[in-house]
Amino acid sequence: MEPVTKPDPAPDELDYYAPPRGESGPSGPGRDVEADVVPFDLGCIVAATWSVFKRRLWPSVGIAWTxxxxxxxxxxxxxxxTGRLSPADRPTYYFVYFAFFFGGSVFSTWISLGQNLAFLAIARGEEAPNDRLFQGWPFVLTSLLAGLVLVGxxxxxxxxVLAxxxxxxxxxxxxxxxxxxGGVVAMVAIAYVALRTWQFAYFIVDRNLGVMDSLRASWWATGRGPGTVLLLYLTVFAANLAGLLCFVVGLIFSIPFTTLLLAVGYLSLTGQPLRPLEAGPDSPAE
Known part of the structure; x- marks a missing residue:
């Protein structure tokens, strides 16, 4: 895996963390290659997400809420x-409790990975994105292990910091x-690590990377603009807070929108085109 910072790669080398390169710059013949690549800028990412969200509103809402x-x-x-179990029967109680805890972790990870696959399909303009919602199973173990490594x-x-x-x-x-x-410094350091590694699940489902490679890939990729990553997460929080304040009804649309926003952010970060289904006045290509 090549790091993002590799200087001046040869034309035939593949650096999939960097945007596609045109031969003659943004206004030359290379523009067709880069037409649907969203610059890693918060305004561009939000605008592109809104464009896709309007065209694919109901698949986005259906998948996110399912x-x-x-x-x-x-x-x-x-x-x-677990509420019907008697704490007096401790072996049974703890066995069932931990079975559900482990099973819930596996189940939620499976659904979350499938949701990532589905929203990447929506962002790329692919057909039948709902079919991908239950296709995250091959990546569950890798994602769980990567999560454990990240927690460690x-x-x-x-x-x-605290010692x-x-x-x-x-x-x-x-x-x-x-x-x-020390506690303040530790929280800031943990938040920074979280921001730099936030893309590992996307690298797992999109690039089929392993535990350490997915974390390393996210670290290198987000090095392009950790400030933009932070602003992206703050936007997700603000949008869902606004949806919550709109008598909770706004969450029906804010949750799918922010989920799509993260998928578009990943594609923008890695220089991958959206390739919308239909080009139009509101298309990122325009």
Missing amino acids: AYILVLAFGQVQSLV LMAGVALI PAALLAEVAGRSILPVVL
Whole structure:
């Protein structure tokens, strides 16, 4: 896997983290190749997402809410079953509880990966994206392991920051100030790691990368613009908050829109074209 920072690649080399290159720049013959590639800029990503969302509104709404309802239904079944168990029968209680916990993790990961596949298909203008909702099973184990590695990485970052802070607190007569400052620094560091690795699931389903390769690919790719990544996530949060405040009804559309926004963001980050089904005045190609 070639890093993003490789200087001046040869024309025949494939660097799939970088946008396609034209021979004569944006206004020359190479523009046809790059026509549907969205620049990694928040305004461009939002505009392109809105363009696709308007054309493919109902598939987006249907897929997002089908995934949400399935995960919610599994959680309700878990609550009903575990709620009827007697805590006095501890072996049975803990066995069923952890079975549902593990099964819920696998189920939600499967649906989430399928949703990623479906929304990538929507963003690319492919037919029948709903068929992909249940096609994430081959990637479940890789995604779960990558998630565990990421959690371990975040815990390691927190430990590296908090251990010296705790030592300083003891030296300073058990002062709470070093611990508070260390906690703030640890949260910022963990948030930064999360932002840089947020694309690993897309790299798994789209590129079939392994555990470490998917995390490494996300780290290299997001190095192009971590600030834009942060703004993208803040936009997702703001849009869903607005949907929630609109008497919750707005979530019907904000959740599918923000899910599509993340998929378009991934395609923009990796320089892949949207290739909409129908070119029109609102198409990214225009």
